[in-house]
Amino acid sequence: MKTIRHLLCSTKIQKPLALSSLLLPALGLTASAATLASWDNWVSGSVDGSDYDYSADATFAGFNATITQVGNDTDRRTNDTWGSTDGTFGNDVSGASTTGNALFVAASYADTLLITISNSSGQAYQIDSFHFDFAPRESGNATDYGFNAFDLTYTSGGLGPDDTLIDSQSGLDYVLVKTTGALSNYPGYDLDLAGDLSDLVLADGESAVFTLTFSGNAGENGVNVSSVLDNLAFEGQVIPEPSSAALIMAGCAGVLLMRRRRA
Numbered sequence: 001m002k003t004i005r006h007l008l009c010s011t012k013i014q015k016p017l018a019l020s021s022l023l024l025p026a027l028g029l030t031a032s033a034a035t036l037a038s039w040d041n042w043v044s045g046s047v048d049g050s051d052y053d054y055s056a057d058a059t060f061a062g063f064n065a066t067i068t069q070v071g072n073d074t075d076r077r078t079n080d081t082w083g084s085t086d087g088t089f090g091n092d093v094s095g096a097s098t099t100g101n102a103l104f105v106a107a108s109y110a111d112t113l114l115i116t117i118s119n120s121s122g123q124a125y126q127i128d129s130f131h132f133d134f135a136p137r138e139s140g141n142a143t144d145y146g147f148n149a150f151d152l153t154y155t156s157g158g159l160g161p162d163d164t165l166i167d168s169q170s171g172l173d174y175v176l177v178k179t180t181g182a183l184s185n186y187p188g189y190d191l192d193l194a195g196d197l198s199d200l201v202l203a204d205g206e207s208a209v210f211t212l213t214f215s216g217n218a219g220e221n222g223v224n225v226s227s228v229l230d231n232l233a234f235e236g237q238v239i240p241e242p243s244s245a246a247l248i249m250a251g252c253a254g255v256l257l258m259r260r261r262r263a
């Protein structure tokens with residue numbers, strides 16, 4: 001702390017270094033967005049007969065996240081010959097896998113995903129946004145259509161208020177027909193939470209549950225047509241600790257006082 005304080009308070013230090021991206025984040029005084037949890041590779045293949053949870057393929061240090069399917073038959077439904085190949089979570093977040101594997105959703109088995117994110121990092125984080133790629137699919141027979149609508153709701157946990165609708169979209173274009181476009185650039189969705197939630201801070205030890213529900217299927221066999229989901233992610237940033245900032249301020253005040261006395 002002494003070295004850092006002297007660096008920050010020194011008048012001799014060059015300004016660019018004092019404001020560098022190295023120093024301030026180390027003190028928690030600024031924060032940059034981080035991908036806290038993401039799903040893009042999935043686990044390959046289908047498994048019948050039991051509920052299946054999808055652990056995040058990647059998490060930020062100190063975070064855990066799981067997707068639980070809810071519906072008529074929550075078997076594992078992933079397929080490595082399908083997927084969004086654009087390399088982004090939604091449109092805005094880079095770093096997604098560009099190879100196959102995606103999650104199917106259909107009314108006959110799973111229409112709802114419960115998405116849980118937990119913070120045990122030792123620090124509070126602001127949860128800024130949720131991102132995903134979603135490709136509505138039709139059967140190709142011009143009568144049966146899979147899901148082409150979704151609701152994202154914040155359900156419960158360390159954010160708030162509970163049961164807040166974040167976004168609802170319907171009538172989305174059917175970008176996949178039968179198997180055409182299976183591996184392609186699926187439409188992306190980037191949903192900010194700030195306009196909807198008054199409490200965006202997931203404190204250390206807290207979890208938050210979001211519910212992503214799909215609808216809009218149509219036709220006699222539309223319940224069986226799978227639409228395809230890929231590249232889900234939460235973005236967030238660490239909350240600067242007031243104690244750190246206060247210590248630095250107090251330290252600088254002390255140094256300045258000593259300098260004045262010496263002058």
Ligand SMILES: [Ca+2]
Binds near residue numbers: 040041097101230
């Ligand atoms: Ca994928």
Ligand SMILES: [Ca+2]
Binds near residue numbers: 088091132186231
């Ligand atoms: Ca994308």
Ligand SMILES: [Ca+2]
Binds near residue numbers: 158201
């Ligand atoms: Ca909170």
